[in-house]
Amino acid sequence: MSPSEGIAKQRRVTLHMVSSLDGFIAKKDNNVSWLDGTSVYEAGVSISQEEIAAFIKTIDCYVLGSHTYEHAIELGWPYGDTPAVVVTSKELPAATKSVEFYSGDLKTLVDVKLAPRYRNIWLVGGAMLCHRFLELGLVDEISLTIAPVLLGDGLRLFGSLPEQRWNLKNVRAYKNGFVELSYSALTV
Ligand SMILES: NC(=O)c1ccc[n+]([C@@H]2O[C@H](COP(=O)([O-])OP(=O)(O)OC[C@H]3O[C@@H](n4cnc5c(N)ncnc54)[C@H](OP(=O)(O)O)[C@@H]3O)[C@@H](O)[C@H]2O)c1
Secondary structure, X not given: OOHHHHHHHHOEXXXXXXXXXXXXXXXXXXXXXXXXXXXXXXXXXXXXXXXXXXXXXXXXXXXXXXXXXXXXXXXXXXXXXXXXXXXXOOOOOXXXXXXXXXXXXXXXXXXXXXXXXXXXXXXXXXXXXXXXXXXXXXXXXXXXXXXXXXXXXXXXXOOOOOOOOEEEEEEEEEOOOOEEEEEEEOOO
């Protein structure tokens, strides 16, 4: 294995998304009120703000598509000062100093640009970019949170992909009825 292949192997790309029960990640009008927990599941766990903050600190870099970026800015930039790479062919304003833009081959992005600098890379949407990452085999882990709601319509979680099998690593149910499913890529 060459040194660059060794570095590429150390990186971990986690695809993180929240989906409705019927497999949508956004409503047509982009309203996000469906993400507010309204259900109560007594046996579920709850996590404190401190635990969330400690977890977020472990993320070295976010990657997102331009539509997700534009929507995130509208809602209020959620990624703080953590490095974030926006994949786009357009000239967009940077939300913070920690935002960089990238256009081009996604394998080069992950293995050449990101892997030497970051280990724990979070791909946070949207559907189009995640679909492409999955197609190219660039995702090591999937963290999928299912919200207790049927949306009926909207933007589909994943488009049409060839069959891929994943290992279930963890299931966590929260008091608000959201369920987090964690998978790792099956290595054959
Ligand atoms: N529920 C959730 O967890 C969740 C998470 C994230 C986002 N969302 C929602 O999903 C929606 C956005 O998702 P989306 O699928 O429309 O867009 P997206 O994946 O965020 O962005 C797609 C855009 O990224 C750029 N791009 C550049 N190179 C690309 C490549 N190789 N592959 C794919 N895209 C590339 C293109 O825009 P250019 O024209 O700029 O090149 C493309 O149109 C928003 O409503 C957002 O709020 C939901």
